[in-house]
Amino acid sequence: MLEIKNLHVSIEEKKIIKGLNLSINKGEVHALMGPNGSGKSTLSYVLSGKDKYEIDDGTIEYNEKNLLELDVDERANEGLFLAFQYPMEIPGVQTSFFLKTAINSKRKYLGHSEMDALEFAKLMKSKAEELNINNEMLKRDLNVNYSGGEKKKQEILQMSMLSPKMAILDETDSGLDIDALRIVSEGVNKLRSKENSFLVITHYQRLLNYIKPDFVHIIADGRIVKSGDYSLALELEEKGYEEISKSA
Amino acid sequence: MAATEQTIKQVNTLGDTDYKYGFSTELDEIRPPKGLNEDIIKFISAQKDEPEWMLDWRLNAFKVFNKLPKPEWAKLNIPEIDYQDCYYYSIPKSLKDKPKSLDEIDPEIIKTYEKLGIPLKEQKMLSGIAVDAVFDSVSVATTYKKQLSDLGIVFCSISEAVKTHPDLVKKYLGSVIPVSDHSFAALNSAVFTDGSFIYIPEGVRCPVELSTYFRINAMNTGQFERTLIIADKDSYVSYLEGCTAPMRDENQLHAANVELVALDNAEIKYSTVQNWYPGDKEGKGGIYNFVTKRGACRGKNSKISWTQVETGSAITWKYPSCILQGDNSKGEFYSVAITNNMQQADTGTKMIHIGKNTSSKIISKGISAGKANNTYRGLVNILSKAKNARNFTQCDSLLIGNKCGAHTVPYIESSNSDSMVEHEATTSKINEDQLFYCQQRGLNSEDAVGLIVNGFCKEVLQHLPMEFAVEAQKLVAISLEGSVG
Structure with missing residues (x-):
């Protein structure tokens, strides 16, 4: 699904990612953990195609395509989804309208006709209910005056409606209380299947109690310093980043 | 709704030019020679079979026009207009002998309107909108x-009203915009x-x-439309x-x-949706849109609300205004003005508070892209008798790219200590993180800009009649195509 080889990335001459390798197969959930400034969010932006990042070396293959050659919207329509750490507010654009526009953009890209209004309304209603998102919120402007938790739920709603092949969750747990964390995690778990892959980026092991990863990677200073299974997250919680990085 | 969707579909198939309404219709036309003089005015009046009082009114306006100084432009860059190098009257020949029913109208004209999505045939009029269509200089069908x-x-x-309702026309024509108001007002009154x-x-x-569709078809033709609306008690x-016009190299x-x-x-x-031809990317051609719009709230508790979406024209110069004469009367102005490439817009409003407890509200959204310049210019004038007058003004400007300009020029004059005037203004650049966010959800860059700008304009667009709001949203997106790299 996703194959990152020897990735080097810099921003304004500053090297952030320094030779990162990561391979994610269909149906796998990978967790990427690391301290602040280790390059976690940079990786999510590079994968989704945000500009201003300079790819100095390396390759990224996604679904047998050269990911780095695709535009941001092409990547999205090819099934790559980023749940933002800080979702953007778009004043004047109703949340439901935004969802519909996103779905139809993807359908258009894939050569399908637009989803009819009724079908869309049904889909939105059922997905929103699963996430405990009420109708009133869908009528508000996208992310405007949303609480932190509401914004994150909104990201997961978008994800579940777009049903991506490869979803990257960038610190989705930050700013969530325990109830919201559970609901969001359940939303993610519902999407898990043999076809979909996830890259879950987080500081804390807490989230991984809810979303059990198949693999855990620890990133430090732009490189993956240690990989393992779920038990690595528990070890990390116990010892802290510094000690784990040292022992690596 | 049906008519609007049809418009969008039709204009999308109109070929490979950027301006989607840029087709022209081949018709035999009746045109007197170029130039502005008394003979032309007499010719126009005779063509319309007008009564003498109307001709006298026109001739008087022409005298006033000759005496008035030409306007000085504040922010606009306008080449001198040669009034003698312009045709003042043009009608397709087939309309000369007035059509008695729609079946007698030249099929070519009907086709033009169909391309624009204006269904003239009564049987197609399911959308609940009555349309008066003006083609160059004559009204085709109501x-x-x-x-x-x-x-x-x-x-x-209006030509028909001059004959059928002369008393109303005599009483109100020129009563809100005096002939001597300024040079263009006088010119319009004459021709x-x-x-x-x-x-x-x-x-x-x-x-x-009620709706009118204006279209400038003939080359080198000025269009001098005159609209008069009277709402009785x-x-x-x-x-x-x-409004639309075909692409021409000349202005x-x-x-x-x-x-x-x-x-x-x-x-x-x-409500106005103005999409005249804006000229090409280098600024060649396009319509000079110099419009005087003014409403008088003469009666107590009366209300006039202007909503405009200005996306076209090489130069737009208009300030739809309200004269709030009646006590408790209300004036509103909601505006979206979009300029791209080399377009210039200087638009805004005037709210003149005369009566007691009068209130006005101004919401202006200016969007600039390319090398365009967009100015909001507005006057709020509260006279001494206007006890307890209120005004709220909000001007927001959005810049796309770094070669365009946005300017806000509010004038506030208050001669009354009871009144309250509020003015808020913001200027922002389109936010790249918002664009990235939309693109990450699968929207291409143009759709993303369209979505964000439509959100920015929502407060204004929601004041448009439902049927036209959808068309206006698409226009907003179309007029910004190519504005982000």
């Missing part, structure tokens, strides 16, 4: 006339060719949206005008005068 006249509503071309006339009788609420009317002049009169407790809602 649909729904019978149904409206049963309510006592007069909706016809106006056609436009709409509406009279809503006392106590009547007009049940349909306790009446209501909502009116919409839409074409459009100098319209629009007068509104609202009597006691009457309300007029006037």
Whole structure:
């Protein structure tokens, strides 16, 4: 699904990612953990195609395509989804309208006709209910005056409606209380299947109690310093980043 | 709705030019020679078979025009206009002998309107909008006339009203915009060719949206439209005008005068979607849109609301205004002005508070892209008798790219200590993180800009009649195509 080889990335001459390798197969959930400034969010932006990042070396293959050659919207329509750490507010654009526009953009890209209004309304209603998102919120402007938790739920709603092949969750747990964390995690778990892959980026092991990863990677200073299974997250919680990085 | 969707579909298939309405129709035309003089005015008046008082009115206006100084432009860069190098009257030959029914109209003209999505045939008029269509200088057909006249509503071309309702025309024409107001007002008064006339009788609420569609077809032709709307006591009317023009290398002049009169407790809602040809990317060609629009809230508790979406024209210069004469009267101005490439817009409003407890609200959204310049210029004038007057103004500007400009020039004059005036203004650049966010959800960059800008304009667009809001949203997106790299 996703194959990152020897990735080097810099921003304004500053090297952030320094030779990162990561391979994610269909149906796998990978967790990427690391301290602040280790390059976690940079990786999510590079994968989704945000500009201003300079790819100095390396390759990224996604679904047998050269990911780095695709535009941001092409990547999205090819099934790559980023749940933002800080979702953007778009004043004047109703949340439901935004969802519909996103779905139809993807359908258009894939050569399908637009989803009819009724079908869309049904889909939105059922997905929103699963996430405990009420109708009133869908009528508000996208992310405007949303609480932190509401914004994150909104990201997961978008994800579940777009049903991506490869979803990257960038610190989705930050700013969530325990109830919201559970609901969001359940939303993610519902999407898990043999076809979909996830890259879950987080500081804390807490989230991984809810979303059990198949693999855990620890990133430090732009490189993956240690990989393992779920038990690595528990070890990390116990010892802290510094000690784990040292022992690596 | 159906008509709007049809418009969008049709204009999307109109070939590979950027301006989607840039087709012209081949028609034999009747045109007197170029130039502006008394003979032309007499010719126009004779063509329209006008009574003598109307001709005298025109000739007087021409005298005034010759005496008035040419306007000095504040922010606009306008080459000198050669009034002698312009045709002042043009009608397709087949319209000369007035069509008695729609079947007699030249099929070519019908086709033009169909391309624009204006269904003239009555049987297609399912969308509940009565349309008066002005093609160059004459009004082609007014649909729904019978149904409206049963309510006592007069909706016809101004040329027709001169003959059928001379008393109303004499009483109100030039009563809001005096002939001597400024040079373009006088020019229009001298050579106006056609436009709409509406009279809503006392106590009547007009049940349909009334609409006019203007189209400049002939080359080198100025269009001098004249619209007069009178809402008698306790009446209501909502009116919409839409405008397009074919692509021409030369600049074409459009100098319209629009007068509104609202009597006691009457309300007029006037919406404009202006999409004249803006010229090409280098600024060649395009319409000069110099329009004077003014509404008088003469009666107590009357209300006039202007909503405009200005996306076209090489130069737009207009300030739809309200004279709040009646006590408790209200004026509103909602505006979206978009300039791209080399377009220039200097637009805004004037709210003149005369009566007691009068209030006005101004919401202006200016969007600039390419090398365009966009100016909001607005006057709020509160006279000494206007006790307890209120105004709220909000001007937001959005910049796309770094070669465009946005300017906000508010003038506030208050001669009254009871009044309250609020002004808020913001200027922002389109936010790249917002664009990235939308693109990450699968929207291409143009759709993303369209979405964000439409959100920015929402407060204004929601004041448009439903049927046109969708078209306006698409126009907003179309007019910004190519603005992000």
